[in-house]
Amino acid sequence: MTQQAHWDSSLAFIFAMIGAAVGLGNIWRFSYVLYSNGGGSFFIPYFVAIAIMGIPFLILEYGVGFSFKESFSKIMQKIKPQFEVIAWILVLFVFIVVIYYMVILSWDLIYLLSSFTFNWGTDTAAYFVNTVGGSSNLSNASFLLIPTTIGVFLLWVVLWFISHRDVDKGIGKVSKILIxxxxVIMAIIIGYSLTLPGANVGIDTLLTPDWSMLLNVNIWLAAFAQIIFSLSMGQAIALTYASYLPENSKLTDNVLIVVASNSGFEICTAFGVFSILGYMSVTAGTPMVQLVTEGTGLVFVVFPMIFNVMGPIGRILAPLLFLAILFAGITSALGFLEPMLSSTSDKLGWSRKKTATVLSVIGCAFSLLLTTGISSYLVGIIDTFVNEFGILLLIGVQCIIFAWFYGLEHLLPALNENSTFKVGTIWMFIIRYLLPAVLIIMWVAGIIQLFSTAKAFEIMIDLIIIIAVIVFAFILSKAKPAGDS
Structure with a gap:
């Protein structure tokens, strides 16, 4: 049996949880979701989603992890032995997230280094395709994008170096520095961007409400999806981190701190992003609608284009932005790795150091497969499928298992004993009935959209992932401890 890890304080836990939650999605996804789903009116479904999904489910995860003080696979096995395979399916899906996440971080590392010389040139889209992320042309799968390949290897070494240490000396210490x-970095970027000429144009574009969109069910689904991805809900990260907490921890208070920090960060970042887009729109005469995009297009194509025309200040803001993304990404990647690390170490009786080493080698090998000339295309396929099919379904399954097979009333003493904010009947109703219903609707809607638009190659990748995850989940659930070495 491996020794149970622990944080030296609630502060280390809070910083690690904020680190896991605040990631790439907060920086490049939220502003686009807000803009394209009714602007200012989107805040209504957004805060409703936080209240009835984000906070209640995180409280559930904290309560389960803290009460059991075990890895996710061991917890599920204790509730009912047959549930262990479900735990392995989830942690394998989350491990796949870290595999492609490291590729995106490698792109960012290349841009961080490029930001000192602006060697992305004037055609920023061509630079991304040819040097960093590739395209969807399958014939390009035959060669590697060497800068991305090197970046992936280096970042996996960094991830291994942090994660193979005790949680407090590794993740805890790093999170206390990076978060x-x-x-601070994002405050500088946002503060300056708000002073740019045209910032008000960007913010007006972002916030102009379209109240009629509140009657559209897709806006509400978008809000719930944003909260799930933004808070890394249901991915066994919060549950695993909470299992390392010392006694007398204020669990629900910690949830509110993490949720408030996460939402505050992404809302403020959206103001910064749209201030910069507004500046570009006014100075270059480009309509806002042509500039607004999400994900890699925003950060790796539009932003470098804007930094090009900014003059000397662009030389300062560019490295700061890509450094901020790197910090946010590393702390999130540590969170994505932890459920697999904790469960594997617990199951096989390996030391944390050995488990982190083996998983880092395996993870790095698969990440390197995603650095070919179709890198961004592959990452996009896997990201959409893992989140919309795998993790969304398994969050709903967790709600049902913890509410109906384990019993939420068993968690109330631990949740309420030291916390200022108490939970009870309303919280149990949300977890038992409301959340599973919302999640099932979201999952069905996502699956219909996923497979109605998917190409044959994309469906093939999806099937490979499903088969691999199920096979390895059954193998791991049947594995026997091998003794520490």
Whole structure:
């Protein structure tokens, strides 16, 4: 049996949880979701989603992890032995997330280095395709994008170096440094961007409400999806981190701190992003609608284009932005790796160091497969499928298992004993009935959209993932401890 890891304080846990939650999605996804789903009116479904999904489910995860003080696979096995395979399916899906996440971080690392010389040139889209992320042309799968390949290898070494240490000396210490640094950097970027000429144009474009869209069910689904991805809900990260907490921890208070920090970060970042887009629109005469995009297009194509025309200040803002993304990404990647690390170490009786080493080698090998000339295309396929099919379904399954097979009333003493904010009947109703219903609707809607638009190659990748996850989940659930070495 491996020794149970622990945080030296609730502060280390809070910073690690904020680190896991605040990631790439907060920086490049939220502003686009807000803009394209009714602007200012989107805040209504957004805060409703936080209240009835984000906070209640995180409280559930904290309560389960803290009460059991075990890895996710061991917890599920204790509730009912047959449930262990479900735990392995989830942690394998989350491990796949870290595999492609490291590729995106490698793109960012290349842009961080490029930001000192602006060697992405004037055609920023061509630079991304040819040097960093590739395209959807399958014939390009025959060669590697060497800068991305090198970046992936280096970042996996960094991830291994942090994660193979005790949680407090590794993740805890790094999170205490990177999260305050991230918040300071983003405060500088946002503060300056708000002073740019045209910032008000960007913010007006972002916030102009379209109240009629509140009657559209897709806006509400978008809000719930944003909260799931933004808070890394249901991915066994919060549950695993909470299992390392010391006694007398204020669980629900910690949930509110993490949720408030996460939402505050992504809302403020959206103001910064749209201030910069507004500046570009006014100075270059480009309509806002042509500039607004999400994900890699925004960060790796539009932003470098804007930095090009900014003059000397662009030389400062560019490295700061890509450094902020790197910090946010590393702390999130540590969170994505932890459920697999904790469950594997617990199951096989391996030391944390050995488990982290084996998983880092395996993870790095698969990440390298995603650095070919179709890198961004592959990452997009896997990201959509893992989140919309795998993780969304398994969040609903967790709600049902913890509410109906384990019993939420068993968690109330631990949740309420030291917390200022107490939970009870309303919280149990949400977890038992409301959340599973919302999640099933979201999952069905996502699956219909996923497979109605998917090409044959994309469906093939999806099927490979499903088969691999199920096979390895059954193998791991049947594995016997091998003794520490």
């Amino acid at each position: 305050p640094a991230l918040f």
